[in-house]
Amino acid sequence: MGRKLKKYVVVDLETTGNQASRDDRIIQFAATIVEGKQIVETFSTFINPLKPVPPFIQELTSITPDDLKDAPLFEDVAETILALLDNTIFVAHNVNFDWTFLQKEMRRVGLSIPKMKLIDTVELARILYPSVDSYKLQDLADEFGFIHENPHQADSDALVTAELFIKCVEKLEGLPVAVIRKMTTIAQPLKTHLPELFFEIEMKKDRLAETLPDKWLIHRGLVIRRKQIRKPIYQTKGKLDFPESTAEKLALFKRAGAPLYARSGQFDMMNIVFQAMKEKSHALIEAGTGIGKSLGYFLPAIYFAKQKELPVIISTYTNLLQTQLYEKDVPLLSKLTGFDIQATLLKGRDHYLNLFKFEQLLYESDPQYDVVVTKLKLLIWLTETETGDIDEVNLSSGGELFWNRMKHTGWYLSEKKDPWIDFDFYKFSLEQARHADLVIVNHALLLSDHFSGRNLLPDYSFAVIDEAHHFAESARKQKSFYLSYRKVKYFMNQLGTLEKYSLLSRLEMVFPGEESLYDLDIAQVKLNEAADELFSLLHARILANQSSKKELVLIENKTNVHFDSELLYAGQNVLVLFREIEEHIGILLQKGKQEEGELKEAETVFIEEVYSFLLDWKRMRKDFEDLLQEKEQMMTVSLLADKNGALASLRIVGTLMEVERALQEDFFSQKKSVILTSATLSIHHDFSYIKKALGLEKSALIEAQIPSPFDYEENARILIPQDMPQIKGTPVADYAKALADYLSDVAVCTKGRMLVLFTATDMLRETLRFMKEKEELLEYMILAQGVSTGSPARLTKQFQLFEKAILLGTTSFWEGIDIPGEKLSCLAIVRLPFKPLDDPYTKAQIALRKERGENAFQTYSLPEAVLRFKQGFGRLIRRETDRGIILVFDNRMDTTKFGKSFLNSIPNVPTKRGEKAMILKELSDFFDTESS
Structure with missing residues (x-):
């Protein structure tokens, strides 16, 4: 039975x-x-x-x-x-x-x-x-x-x-029984039926006595996916001669059997990139939307890498874009060329799981829900991942905190002490990079590796910088600092006291009776008090600030504005204690190294965890040093808080004003050929602004502008309403109400399908409030950044799911999102994207230029706004068949001399101005033509 x-x-x-x-x-x-x-x-x-x-x-x-x-x-x-x-x-x-x-x-x-x-x-x-x-x-x-x-x-x-x-x-x-067995044990604190379900499956699989499939291996009771280092093969099936002629490129496209369109602009870009690498020149290439930019540089890069038998670095702005390039473009490149392409995706080491740390954490019986679920998730993930890159995992906020205990930080003790060294993800990724034709990184890793001299990347002289309009900003971040009350308190809590489970108490278990432990305990108590005193002084300053915005410039360039002797004394006291704690932890770690041979496995992992903590601690100490030491000429330091000015929200942001010299002397001058490309590099068909920002003003450069292949004159219109109130001087609520009325009428005309770009969150929220009250919009899904839950990527996906949807976005929606086809037919720009004049960094940049006798508006504010506008404009037409309307509510586009800079920096689009009745008629006529 x-x-x-x-x-x-x-x-x-x-x-x-x-x-x-x-x-x-x-x-x-x-x-x-x-x-x-x-x-x-x-x-x-x-x-x-x-x-x-x-x-x-x-x-x-x-x-x-x-x-x-x-x-x-x-x-x-x-x-x-x-x-x-x-x-x-x-x-x-x-x-x-x-x-x-x-x-x-x-x-x-x-x-x-x-x-x-x-x-x-x-x-x-x-x-x-x-x-x-x-x-x-x-x-x-x-x-x-x-x-x-x-x-x-x-x-x-x-x-x-x-x-x-x-x-x-x-x-x-379908999982190996060894995985289920671990899950059964770890899941015990869960309140649901899952531990019992896992146990039932474990018993069932035990009876079946299954063998482990080849795709997995088991080591020390953990099941992981097999991986194999692939070395570049320079003898390839495809010819190594770069296909310079159009006919040769078309032959490649035909052989690939991929749905690729022959674009003369893309072919031109391929030739320019290859020429620059061959001639060892730097190049600036603005590639209009629809060119197929990534393939435009990938194809010449792989031919060059194979011919010269050396790596080419491909750098882009974000981890997400890195992954897209690796997963989408590299396989296509293999099809096109017939080459066995060795490409690898490399990130900073704290993106990778340390298997030894993770194994030991599995033995800890922490009943916290997020810890239990994260352990279970990672057991499953290990059967799937070949990279060990945590970006592949959807972690909860609690899971992210727990990740800090198992992230990779290199090795303090000998690598031989790590029983997982042969399977280590970080080491594997570095090895892959050393043997790769193409190494795909992000700007932050590329620049931190370069400026710090760590040399994680293979020795290289040729690089492609995609999304190059962000490169100077990324360099600035590497040279800047960020401190916050929450960050300092988080690390103080991690260190803890000699009470149970803190870092200090666990150090006491490994090094009982060590004198440094008691010095460390006293120092952390003093530091807690000193940090509270410093942040309380800062808090008092920001509360005393008359501005409604909770921010204060502490230092503008070299002029000390609000950093008085009381603050300096409190800050120096904090810094002294930071160094003292660092010294005591260093002594204990050194003792661990001396006793390395006698340490148990759990103690070895704990020493590595303390080393990881010390690295983070040193970075924070360096931030305090940067705050307190005499500033470089071009540094601004700001104190910021949330609107209510709460102590816990205090942040100190130090920003390097200019990175031109650092980029020129420390990066570009050391490379043979760097290709910088983006859809937004020029202003009024001129590269002067971006060249200055990157420190390339005096460099010999190949410069190219490749226009978009899209027919903007036929498929797009710019409409500028002339009956909106002036945004300047009109209360936010009044303007938002008028805007909501206008957008509601437009949305009915376009059946939603509208992205509205704001430059200020308060205006977005007010407009959303009025739109939600509109009866004519009851059947529309209205999504808003910062109000609707989800990341920009998630909101974009939701927007595409609904037949009638309106998406309101700020900063991150001006670029990087891709909504092709009819789902997005109307782009509304509420205000030209000038940076707010009360932003501390913008204020400091303007002051700096005025000090030099420059016109700050022409040399900074306007170019930045035009580049941002070009990014926003690029959201609408993403494919050859796309059609759409751009509404610009800021009539300065039409009524000022500088407004021409915006129109002259984008493709030729028919532009019309008028009052609402005319605007709505133009919309109806445009979309009626589309449907007829």
Whole structure:
């Protein structure tokens, strides 16, 4: 007789609100029964709540009062629901909500649910799919291709949750038993049924006695994915001669069989990049939107790397862009050339997992929820990752804190003490970089490696800098500093006292009775007091500041403004104690090195953890030194706080004003050929501003502007409303109301599909408030940065999911987002993107230029705004077939001399001005043409 299969009831509720403790009611109940990984039964019913359903719930669920008026009351179906739950395990997506709400409703009608085992599919998915961006049900359905006909209706949600649960169980059953065994032990503190589920699968797999597939290996009880160092092959199947002619390039494209378009601009860019490398020249190339910029430099770079048998560095602005280049462009490059391309993606070492630290942390029985879930996630991730790069993992904020204990920081003790050295991810990534044709990095790593002299990157003389308009800014960040009250307090708490579990108490366990420990304990008490005194003085200064904005320039260039003797004394006291603590920790670490042979494994890992802490501590001490020592000519130091001026929000930001000399002398002069490219490098077809910012004014350069292939004259229009109030002098609320009225009318015309770019958060929030009150926009999804939850990437994805959507964004939406096709048909620019004059860094830059007798507006404010405007403009037309309207509400574009700089720096687009009636007619005519 076979074993009886367990029965799972997958439940979803729709309710009048999310507060079970209040008077909210269930309006729909659905259950899907799962046995043996099969869906065997479904049940769903609407429920009359005997109260109005709020409009936002109706909008979210598409459940109307008509659906509910003849539906049964909860007490009419309560017994049926209890029968469905009988002898089952209760599963839901965010189980606490559904379970708590159902219990409350049962109690209300005089019934009770017997105690049940619970499984949360959010928790399960977080553990088993560590790299997924979002664990919302709709996003998981998209990720796994589940059909989700009616999101936010209980029957559809319950069915998708059941499919998700089955997929998770199948993944669990496909994992090696060694992984499940570890998970069973670690999961014990979880309050749900998961530890029991893991144990059942472990027992089942034990009975099957499976062999470990070749893709995995097991070391010291941990299962990891196999990886292999690949060395460059210079004898390749493809010809090594660079395809200079158009015919040769077309032949490559044809052979690749990829959906590539022959673009003469892209081919020109390829030739210029190859020429610059061959002639050992630096180059500035502005490549208009649609050129295919990345392939424009990748193709010549790989031919050059193969011909010369040396690496070419490819650097871009962010980790995300790095990954996109590696995953999208490198495989395409292999297809095109026929080469066996060795490309590697390299990041700073603290992006990589230290396996020895992680193994030892698994033995710690920390019951904190985020710690338990992070350990489980990483066990799964280790069976999948070949890089060990934590950017692949979606960590919670608690998980990120826990990550600090297992991130890689190199080795303090001998590498031989690390039993994982042969499998080390960081070492592997460095080895890959040493053997690569192309090494893909980000600007921060490239510049920190260069300025610090660490030499993590292979020796190189040729580099491509993509997103080059950010290169000077990235260099400035490397030469600047950032301190905050929270940061200092976080490290002080990590150090702790000689009480249980702190760094100090664990040092006491390894080095009992050491004199330095007691000196360290006294020093950290003193430092806590000294840091509080310093930040209290700073806090008093910022509260005394008359400005409504909570910021204060402490030092502007060399002029000491607010850093008086009292602050200097308090700061020096903090710095002395920082150095003292650093010295004591160094003594203890040295003792650890001397006793290296006698240390247990857990003690060895702990010494490495203390070393990691010391490295972070040294960086913070260096920031305090930079704050207190006599400043370089071009440094500004600002004190900032949140609007309420809370002590905990205090930040001290030191910014180097100019990096031209550092870049010229320490970087460009040491390289044979650096290609700098971006879609936004010129102003009015001139590179002077960017050349000065990069320190390339006096360098011999190849300069090229390659225009976009898109037909802007046919496919785009710029419309400038002339009946809006003047933004300057009009109260924010009044202007936002007028803007919301205008945008609402435009949105109806364009059926949403609109991105609105702001330069100020308060204006965005006010405009959103008024738009939410508009009846004509009730059926529109309005998403707003800083208000709607999610990163810019997540908000962009949500915007594309809805038929009628409006997206309001600030800083990060002016560049980097890609919404091709009809999903984005209207771009509204509220104000020309000049940096605010009260921003401390902007204020200091203007003062510096005035001091030199320059026109600060012409040499700084205007060029920066034009480059930003060009980035924003580039959001609209992303493909050859895209069409759209750009609305510029700032009439300075049209009424001032400098306004021409904006129009002259973008492609030729027909521009019209007028009052609202004319603007709306132009919009209607444009989109009517599109549909006809």
